[in-house]
Amino acid sequence: MRAGGRADRATAEPRERFLTLPRIAAVGVFLLFAVTFDDTHVEDDGSIYFAFLRKVFGAHVSAFAYQFGSTVWDAPFYLFSQFVAFRGQFGSYGAGEVGIAAASNAAVVVTLYLGWKILRKLDLPRGPAVLLLTLFGTPLFYYGALSPSLKHAADALYSTALFWFVLRSTGEDQRRRDYVAAGACLALLLATRFANITYWVGVLPVLGVFGLRRQASWMLASAVVATAILFSVPVVRHIPYGTPPATVYALPASGGDAPVFLTPDTQRLALGPTSIIHPVSRSIVFDPAAPLKMLFTLHRGLFVWTPLTIFAVLGFAMLVARDRRRRTFLLTMAASAVALVAVHAFWGGDWVGGNSFSARFLTSLFPIFLVGTAEFLRRAGRLGAAVLGLCACFSVWLGFVLFHGYLNESEKDSVVTLVGNFESILGPRLGPYSKPNNVQSSVRLVGDDIGARWRFYWGLVS
Numbered sequence: 001m002r003a004g005g006r007a008d009r010a011t012a013e014p015r016e017r018f019l020t021l022p023r024i025a026a027v028g029v030f031l032l033f034a035v036t037f038d039d040t041h042v043e044d045d046g047s048i049y050f051a052f053l054r055k056v057f058g059a060h061v062s063a064f065a066y067q068f069g070s071t072v073w074d075a076p077f078y079l080f081s082q083f084v085a086f087r088g089q090f091g092s093y094g095a096g097e098v099g100i101a102a103a104s105n106a107a108v109v110v111t112l113y114l115g116w117k118i119l120r121k122l123d124l125p126r127g128p129a130v131l132l133l134t135l136f137g138t139p140l141f142y143y144g145a146l147s148p149s150l151k152h153a154a155d156a157l158y159s160t161a162l163f164w165f166v167l168r169s170t171g172e173d174q175r176r177r178d179y180v181a182a183g184a185c186l187a188l189l190l191a192t193r194f195a196n197i198t199y200w201v202g203v204l205p206v207l208g209v210f211g212l213r214r215q216a217s218w219m220l221a222s223a224v225v226a227t228a229i230l231f232s233v234p235v236v237r238h239i240p241y242g243t244p245p246a247t248v249y250a251l252p253a254s255g256g257d258a259p260v261f262l263t264p265d266t267q268r269l270a271l272g273p274t275s276i277i278h279p280v281s282r283s284i285v286f287d288p289a290a291p292l293k294m295l296f297t298l299h300r301g302l303f304v305w306t307p308l309t310i311f312a313v314l315g316f317a318m319l320v321a322r323d324r325r326r327r328t329f330l331l332t333m334a335a336s337a338v339a340l341v342a343v344h345a346f347w348g349g350d351w352v353g354g355n356s357f358s359a360r361f362l363t364s365l366f367p368i369f370l371v372g373t374a375e376f377l378r379r380a381g382r383l384g385a386a387v388l389g390l391c392a393c394f395s396v397w398l399g400f401v402l403f404h405g406y407l408n409e410s411e412k413d414s415v416v417t418l419v420g421n422f423e424s425i426l427g428p429r430l431g432p433y434s435k436p437n438n439v440q441s442s443v444r445l446v447g448d449d450i451g452a453r454w455r456f457y458w459g460l461v462s
Helices: 002-012 021-037 045-056 070-086 092-121 128-136 140-146 152-169 176-192 194-209 213-236 246-250 290-296 308-322 327-346 360-404 415-420 439-461
Strands: none
Touching: 021 092, 021 128, 021 140, 021 439, 045 070, 045 092, 070 092, 070 152, 070 176, 092 128, 092 140, 092 152, 092 360, 128 140, 128 308, 128 360, 140 152, 140 360, 152 176, 152 194, 152 327, 152 360, 176 194, 176 213, 194 213, 194 327, 290 327, 308 327, 308 360, 327 360, 360 415, 360 439
């Protein structure tokens, strides 16, 4: 009977493929954007994860195990890059950097695919416009292409996969392997950012409250097992848990073959005096206003730097009110989002995340923004699409300003500073080697970068 029911449902559901011509074009737009502007240098926090990955696979470098979950996704790309380096075409370090950038690009594509599957299951608009508007209207485009060495693209991939498996687990055709896969995603999220414990808090209790205790139990059990396996990897590879000193952020862009995070007298055993969670717990500074700052302030506020997200939240709220059949699933998403924002009150001194684009610690909320954007466009139509298009253009423009830099740049700058650095096109012109502070010099700089990048590609194939 069950097999027959599945066959009937498969017959009733319209056959639809992700790789239709319009969606192929949408993916192509992002990939063209990525290969044109990718910053393939590993920098900032990315240096921590890169060193960890290299150490796991046998490189003689010092490394720390510090919220390393993104390296699980990066690993196959890194290994392929080392195969290319072994063939003598690139150096090991440089090839690895390119591999990490490719991993972030690929994470975005897979995230779009899984997001499309969620939209299809919810019977929401899922054309290329929805996918591209949400991508370029949220922080994901920046961390998937312009700053790919950080872990936010993998973070968004794990959260999108989690909600896809949760959606399947709350639907009609429930399978145990979906519960286990959701648990594995919870483990990957926790290993990527300890703040992602909020996804556990958001998903499991909601499922239990709505009577899906079997699903919640399987997810919890598989999450615990997967977490134990993930956190045993540094122990097996003799990589200590901890936080690298501030010098990690001063590594040269070109990188050497052995970035040193530790001197011999500061190394510890993997499970020695420095615990797994201490590097994060020691920086706790409670500020109840931090969540509101992450959303609304000019400094790095999500709704200011990426204004599409506020329309997405509105659309998501309307969907929760409309779709009673999927309300349990939607409430798992809502509870996870609220918990993730709220938990940053405990890191009130570091909610900004340095000289970042928008609220980068909320990049993993991409699937929620995608669902909300789809519902908003379903209701608002072409006018809504025009408004969201302007929002996405504004965010991409801010991303370019931050990516290329400007005079007297500081992590304390607000969105007003970035906008103010672009005077009218009749404003003062800078020399050819200066950072831009007006539209004309900015366009020239971007054009030079594009030309140099594609001349490099042409040299590789010619």
